[in-house]
Amino acid sequence: MDSGEERHGEGDYGDVVTMEAVRELQAGYTWADVASLESPAEGARVRVRGAAAAVRAVGRRVAFLVVRQGAATVQCVVAGGGGMARFAAGLSRESVVDVAGVVSRPREPVRGTTQQLVEIHVEKLHCLSRAVPNLPITVDDASRSEEDVARAKALVHVGQDKRLDYRVIDLRTxxxxxxxxxxxxxxxxxxxxxxxxxxxxxxxxxxxxxxxxxxxxxxxxxxxxxxxxxxxxxxxxxxxxxxxxxxxxxxxxxxxxxxxxxxxxxxxxxxxxxxxxxxxxxxxxxxxxxxxxxxxxxxxxxxxxxxxxxxxxxxxxxxxxxxxxxxxxxxxxxxxxxxxxxxxxxxxxxxxxxxxxxxxxxxxxxxxxxxxxxxxxxxxxxxxxxxxxxxxxxxxxxxxxxxxxxxxxxxxxxxxxxxxxxxxxxxxxxxxxxxxxxxxxxxxxxxxxxxxxxxxxxxxxxxxxxxxxxxxxxxxxxxxxxxxx
Amino acid sequence: MDSGEERHGEGDYGDVVTMEAVRELQAGYTWADVASLESPAEGARVRVRGAAAAVRAVGRRVAFLVVRQGAATVQCVVAGGGGMARFAAGLSRESVVDVAGVVSRPREPVRGTTQQLVEIHVEKLHCLSRAVPNLPITVDDASRSEEDVARAKALVHVGQDKRLDYRVIDLRTxxxxxxxxxxxxxxxxxxxxxxxxxxxxxxxxxxxxxxxxxxxxxxxxxxxxxxxxxxxxxxxxxxxxxxxxxxxxxxxxxxxxxxxxxxxxxxxxxxxxxxxxxxxxxxxxxxxxxxxxxxxxxxxxxxxxxxxxxxxxxxxxxxxxxxxxxxxxxxxxxxxxxxxxxxxxxxxxxxxxxxxxxxxxxxxxxxxxxxxxxxxxxxxxxxxxxxxxxxxxxxxxxxxxxxxxxxxxxxxxxxxxxxxxxxxxxxxxxxxxxxxxxxxxxxxxxxxxxxxxxxxxxxxxxxxxxxxxxxxxxxxxxxxxxxxx
Incomplete structure (x- = not known):
């Protein structure tokens, strides 16, 4: 067991039922909006709630999570290995998560998020609403231009009718x-x-x-x-x-x-x-x-x-x-x-x-x-x-x-x-x-x-x-x- | 025939069909709103369009016309006798009229109008829309408080249903x-x-x-x-x-x-x-x-x-x-x-x-x-x-x-x-x-x-x-x- 396993206790991550419960679990962090995350100073301890727009595990020790709120996205880094990284890697996309952690400046600008000069080093991670693992359409697919789809045939084209059938997801683009x-x-x-x-x-x-x-x-x-x-x-x-x-x-x-x-x-x-x-x-x-x-x-x-x-x-x-x-x-x-x-x-x-x-x-x-x-x-x-x-x-x-x-x-x-x-x-x-x-x-x-x-x-x-x-x-x-x- | 009869020619009053026609007939006067009639200087030549809220003839030589626009009312004096005073006296209440004339300060504040310190001495008067002579409800009746009606039994009480049946008139209170x-x-x-x-x-x-x-x-x-x-x-x-x-x-x-x-x-x-x-x-x-x-x-x-x-x-x-x-x-x-x-x-x-x-x-x-x-x-x-x-x-x-x-x-x-x-x-x-x-x-x-x-x-x-x-x-x-x- 490495130090990372020890750093995050069981209360630091997991599924929670109510926002009152997660408030206690993430006490001591200040609410922030993803769109204005450049305002808090580096090192500020913040909380954000948003959709898990992307989840990527790097080995068993690190997971990257992109959290989306409206049209704004930020990269959240779950490092130190252990249970929390595994928990993060297992989140279904579009699940609603509460992330508490420290505002940091990445060495290089983050690519693919709207917040490129700031990321969150995650200390607590809770899921308030699990999305079904197989979404009928994904926000990524629904966000592509026709030109992009035409250029790369492997990309999924989401037709107008399907978009409207699953408008709740489509509206998130x-x-x-x-x-x-x-x-x-x-x-x-x-x-x-x-x-x-x-x-x-x-x-x-x-x-x-x-x-x-x-x-x-x-x-x-x-x-x-x-x-x-x-x-x-x-x-x-x-x-x-x-x-x-x-x-x-x-x-x-x-x-x-x-x-x-x-x-x-x-x-x-x-x-x-x-x-x-x-x-x-x-x-x-x-x-x-x-x-x-x-x-x-x-x-x-x-x-x-x-x-x-x-x-x-x-x-x-x-x-x-x-x-x-x-x-x-x-x-x-x-x-x-x-x-x-x-x-x-x-x-x-x-x-x-x-x-x-x-x-x-x-x-x-x-x-x-x-x-x-x-x-x-x-x-x-x-x-x-x-x-x-x-x-x-x-x-x-x-x-x-x-x-x-x-x-x-x-x-x-x-x-x-x-x-x-x-x-x-x-x-x-x-x-x-x-x-x-x-x-x-x-x-x-x-x-x-x-x-x-x-x-x-x-x-x-x-x-x-x-x-x-x-x-x-x-x-x-x-x-x-x-x-x- | 007195001088008043001569002062107003036939084109100075009457029924007109289009606003383009009355614009020519009342050329040289500046449009004004009844609510802001205190702004033009005394002696200003203005035009107002509104409803004939009250019409009162004093003998055959003078008629008083109250013109209403929204909730604002002004007294218009048709003096000098002759055809125009008779025309004014014959207007059915709620008819839409164009009044052109001179802004004047009355000797005493006018009672019963919202504009009390100003009146219009009418020089031209045209009717653009005749209301039927027997209105199903009158704005005056529809404007009374229950207390007023209770105090004077002779006053007409306009019930809620009748008001709503003739909402176009009722809304004018x-x-x-x-x-x-x-x-x-x-x-x-x-x-x-x-x-x-x-x-x-x-x-x-x-x-x-x-x-x-x-x-x-x-x-x-x-x-x-x-x-x-x-x-x-x-x-x-x-x-x-x-x-x-x-x-x-x-x-x-x-x-x-x-x-x-x-x-x-x-x-x-x-x-x-x-x-x-x-x-x-x-x-x-x-x-x-x-x-x-x-x-x-x-x-x-x-x-x-x-x-x-x-x-x-x-x-x-x-x-x-x-x-x-x-x-x-x-x-x-x-x-x-x-x-x-x-x-x-x-x-x-x-x-x-x-x-x-x-x-x-x-x-x-x-x-x-x-x-x-x-x-x-x-x-x-x-x-x-x-x-x-x-x-x-x-x-x-x-x-x-x-x-x-x-x-x-x-x-x-x-x-x-x-x-x-x-x-x-x-x-x-x-x-x-x-x-x-x-x-x-x-x-x-x-x-x-x-x-x-x-x-x-x-x-x-x-x-x-x-x-x-x-x-x-x-x-x-x-x-x-x-x-x-």
């Missing part, structure tokens, strides 16, 4: 840790900018009587015996809040669409960022808000979230989004003209196909050097009946879409606030006015000119980071086939 | 304008405090496969042919986010409960403020977060929202909430003892009835001078199977409730993170482990000790403001009977 921190920041900047512009945050009901505005793509249910459905958009209630005297409102909340087709950009449930506001002179006041809002979001991500963007880049390489200080606004007519000049066949008064939108995005990037722009004054015929026609030419409407990298990300418009015009436009489109009576009636008690817009949070993150599949930016996505986990 | 601005602030402080404490904001799915955790009170629906339900709580997915490596998460989102019984404090859809976090040593770390969070919320409301609280007070008088810098924590046992000493019959290992909770709130207020406190270490038998038992005595659990004015407002606990213990506790409670396999399995890939809590946003505002009915703090409430508007 550095890229996923970054994606959802970025998503939180997008929402936060959205809220902060709108609050500073005098908007009030509201919550409108998701349970709606009857069959909602949208027809087919609606989830139906029974509400204590009454027919009900899930809101496909908060628009009606946002508008009612405006009629209720709140001059500017926004909402962040789930939006439900019973989509039938699987695409890279549609989900059956997503997080809507919605705003609605009274207008003074012109619907382009909406564009002014969108402009300020999204330039602030993009600026914030590029400055405050540089580390997160880098983490995403490592697994999913993308070009930084090109955008300008003041967002380019084109009229629909101008967009049509650009497409026609490029030889694309488009109907000047019809809607743009996804391909035409993509092409227009390319043309705009070439000519104006931006991948974020607004297309205004859509033909009335391709917008919903509640869209306000332009006062100078009713064939066009007070509406706009916003594009990022050639994909629509925001849709906005001034709404018809006059109940008679609203009813007339509904009738002209073949919408039964009786079925929308409650909506029309909301404007009979005095309604100011107003408009709004809606954005999908997942789509903002997907397009900003060029991720190519909206399932990557939804924590637990719901698509036509997937309802779990 | 000063109290409602204040309630929902306060609600927005509660959410905002909740988010800001948690973000500053390292929490990440997430969004979990509301569409859940199968029949959810909760049994009866669940809304069921078909999800492209699969049985599904609406989430009764984000707890499972919050816990999965923790297992996914996000150390601290929060969510603000709708929670659905198919409640059968009508009470003053339950809704079928409400806004949940939920948090979940890894724990280091003890579940009371959750209480520390709750403490910091709610003291910050209450402090913010009392300082930053004084005007809103006053507006609510005027219609719904209430005593300011008594709370202390550090929130009182009592063990369940102590609470039981206080109730027993006060002669209340309670089972020491059973749950508290709503009446017992109310009584305990009174006893705590008398003894400790606070109406906000935590009750910790509930008996395990009265908490869900996934609650962690206390390590020193498993008859008690690592759980707590928080009370405001004698009503439960927050429920929190450490969760069982060990899959075997979880399965055993489920079985012991008669829960079929097969039916919760996906939940149990989430903890098989390494799960850290963790816990969380949930709060209803509407309940926070209701109890802080002593409003007595949760329908008052939901923008468009959903109760067992109400699914509209």
């Amino acid at each position: 550095a890229a996923n840790q970054a994606i959802f921190r970025i998503q939180c920041q997008v929402e936060n900047v959205f809220r902060q900018v709108l609050l500073s512009e005098g908007f009030v945050g509201i919550h409108t009901p998701k349970l709606i009587g009857g069959a909602s505005e949208g027809g087919a793509a609606v989830f139906k249910l029974s509400y204590n015996g009454q027919p009900a459905c899930l809101a496909q958009s908060p628009q009606l209630h946002k508008q009612m809040a405006i009629c209720g005297g709140f001059g500017r409102v926004f909402e962040v909340g789930p939006v439900f669409r019973a989509e039938g087709s699987d695409t890279h950009r549609h989900l059956c449930e997503f997080t809507g960022l919605d705003a609605e506001m009274t207008l003074r002179d012109h619907y382009t006041e909406l564009c002014d808000v969108v402009d300020k809002l999204f330039v602030a979001v993009f600026d914030h991500l590029n400055t405050a979230c540089a580390a997160e963007l880098e983490a995403i880049q490592r697994q999913y390489p993308f070009e930084p989004l090109k955008y300008s200080r003041t967002t380019l606004r084109l009229d629909y007519d101008q967009g049509i003209k650009m497409l026609q000049e490029a030889g694309v066949h488009v109907d000047a008064m019809g809607d743009l196909t996804t391909e035409a939108e993509k092409k227009l995005g390319e043309l705009v990037r070439e000519r104006y050097g931006t991948e974020f722009f607004m297309l205004c004054r859509y033909p009335s015929a391709v917008r919903p009946f509640y869209t306000m026609p332009c006062s100078d030419d009713p064939r066009y409407s007070c509406s706009f879409d916003v594009f990022v990298r050639g994909e629509e990300i925001i849709s906005g418009a001034q709404r018809v606030h006059d109940p008679e015009l609203l009813a007339a436009q509904a009738t002209a489109r073949g919408v039964d006015v009786g079925s929308i009576a409650a909506y029309v009636d909301a404007f009979r008690y005095g309604a100011p000119p107003h408009g709004g817009f809606g954005v999908g949070l997942e789509r903002v993150v997907m397009l900003f980071c060029g991720l190519g599949n909206i399932r990557k930016t939804s924590l637990f996505p719901r698509d036509p086939k997937r309802l779990a986990p | 000063a109290a409602n304008q204040a309630i929902f601005r306060i609600q927005c602030q509660v959410e905002n402080v909740f988010r800001q405090v948690l973000l500053s404490e390292g929490f990440v904001g997430i969004h979990t799915p509301k569409l859940i496969g199968g029949a959810s955790e909760g049994g009866a009170a669940v809304f069921k629906l078909s999800y492209n042919g699969q049985p599904a339900c609406l989430a009764q709580s984000p707890q499972l997915h919050k816990q999965m986010a923790i297992c996914g490596g996000f150390g601290r998460v929060f969510e603000v989102g709708p929670v659905f409960r198919a409640e059968g019984s009508d009470t003053h404090r339950h809704l079928c859809e409400f806004t949940g403020l939920d948090a979940e976090m890894t724990l280091r040593d003890h579940y009371t770390e959750l209480c520390d977060v709750v403490d910091k969070l709610f003291v910050a919320v209450f402090d913010h409301l009392n300082t930053a929202c004084a005007a809103e609280l006053e507006a609510i007070q005027r219609q719904y008088p209430f005593e300011p909430l008594k709370y202390s810098r550090t929130t009182l924590r009592l063990d369940y046992d102590q609470g039981i003892k206080m109730l027993q000493e006060a002669g209340v019959h309670v089972d020491a290992m059973g749950d508290l009835t709503t009446e017992a909770e109310k009584k305990l709130g009174e006893l705590v207020r008398e003894r400790y001078g606070t109406e906000f406190f935590m009750l910790c270490r509930y008996p395990s038998a009265v908490r869900p199977f996934y609650t962690m038992p206390c390590s020193d005595d498993p008859r008690y659990s690592c759980s707590f409730d928080v009370f405001v004015r004698g009503e439960e407002i927050i429920s929190g606990a450490q969760r069982v993170h060990d899959p075997e213990l979880l399965a055993a506790q489920a079985t012991a409670r008669g829960v079929d482990v097969g039916s919760i396999a996906a939940y149990v399995d989430a903890f098989r890939y390494g799960a850290p000790p963790h816990g969380g809590f949930g709060v209803g946003l509407e309940r926070v505002v209701m109890l802080f403001c002593g409003l007595g009915n949760i329908r008052k703090t939901s923008l468009f409430p959903r109760d067992p009977k109400r699914l509209a508007p």
Whole structure:
């Protein structure tokens, strides 16, 4: 028996059931976060709790353990041989461990961990939660870029479906840790900018009587015996809040669409960022808000979230989004003209196909050097009946879409606030006015000119980071086939 | 014909259809908000848009118009006789008008408007949206306190149901304008405090496969042919986010409960403020977060929202909430003892009835001078199977409730993170482990000790403001009977 065997007693390592027990076993050490382990002085006695991301035995005397907390990792050295090194070597990956030990500077920077200039010399090691030995997917495999997998055929490729089946493990990758921190920041900047512009945050009901505005793509249910459905958009209630005297409102909340087709950009449930506001002179006041809002979001991500963007880049390489200080606004007519000049066949008064939108995005990037722009004054015929026609030419409407990298990300418009015009436009489109009576009636008690817009949070993150599949930016996505986990 | 008749031409007043038209008609005036009308100098030429809250003709030559924007009102004087005064006198209340004129100081402070030291001498007056002449409820009637109505029997009492039927009008009262601005602030402080404490904001799915955790009170629906339900709580997915490596998460989102019984404090859809976090040593770390969070919320409301609280007070008088810098924590046992000493019959290992909770709130207020406190270490038998038992005595659990004015407002606990213990506790409670396999399995890939809590946003505002009915703090409430508007 060597000195190492003696150095670690039985209470120094093992499986423990409760955090209260390990607190006693590791008394005298100070809690630390892996991400800030460079702060404690060399020689400090610290405790960290994290996942055993990697376990490697070197002979029978030493074991190296990489402990991960969020996206941060640190090397922990179990030296001196004996029971503790064997215990460490026997830990299944992803088990949750408490490591107590001394902060040390390694002779050479550690490779493969985020903490490269610091490691922990382990004095106590306890396992609070054993992971099953054969994980369905590993964090390492789930973290590889497609390029890495393509280069070395022996590497396991983890498909999108399998990732989502075992999302609890998949979320532990550095890229996923970054994606959802970025998503939180997008929402936060959205809220902060709108609050500073005098908007009030509201919550409108998701349970709606009857069959909602949208027809087919609606989830139906029974509400204590009454027919009900899930809101496909908060628009009606946002508008009612405006009629209720709140001059500017926004909402962040789930939006439900019973989509039938699987695409890279549609989900059956997503997080809507919605705003609605009274207008003074012109619907382009909406564009002014969108402009300020999204330039602030993009600026914030590029400055405050540089580390997160880098983490995403490592697994999913993308070009930084090109955008300008003041967002380019084109009229629909101008967009049509650009497409026609490029030889694309488009109907000047019809809607743009996804391909035409993509092409227009390319043309705009070439000519104006931006991948974020607004297309205004859509033909009335391709917008919903509640869209306000332009006062100078009713064939066009007070509406706009916003594009990022050639994909629509925001849709906005001034709404018809006059109940008679609203009813007339509904009738002209073949919408039964009786079925929308409650909506029309909301404007009979005095309604100011107003408009709004809606954005999908997942789509903002997907397009900003060029991720190519909206399932990557939804924590637990719901698509036509997937309802779990 | 007097000079007044000549002063106002036909283009100076009338009904207009579009805001573009009125912009031309009222060119040369600068937009102003009613709330900040004291800023422009006397003699400034301003434009305001708002609702005609009151219309009063004085003879045929003068009309007084009160214009309301949000909760702010200003008197507008249409003098000089002639067509414009008649046009003003003929406006239906709540119609939306554009008033252009000169800012003036009245000889005496104006009574009954929020702007008392300033009024507008009207030069142009256009109506953009006519309200129906016979409103189903009036803002004045909806604004009265119960005391006012009781004092003068001739006054109309607007019942809760009628208010909600015509919520678009009801929301225009000063109290409602204040309630929902306060609600927005509660959410905002909740988010800001948690973000500053390292929490990440997430969004979990509301569409859940199968029949959810909760049994009866669940809304069921078909999800492209699969049985599904609406989430009764984000707890499972919050816990999965923790297992996914996000150390601290929060969510603000709708929670659905198919409640059968009508009470003053339950809704079928409400806004949940939920948090979940890894724990280091003890579940009371959750209480520390709750403490910091709610003291910050209450402090913010009392300082930053004084005007809103006053507006609510005027219609719904209430005593300011008594709370202390550090929130009182009592063990369940102590609470039981206080109730027993006060002669209340309670089972020491059973749950508290709503009446017992109310009584305990009174006893705590008398003894400790606070109406906000935590009750910790509930008996395990009265908490869900996934609650962690206390390590020193498993008859008690690592759980707590928080009370405001004698009503439960927050429920929190450490969760069982060990899959075997979880399965055993489920079985012991008669829960079929097969039916919760996906939940149990989430903890098989390494799960850290963790816990969380949930709060209803509407309940926070209701109890802080002593409003007595949760329908008052939901923008468009959903109760067992109400699914509209």
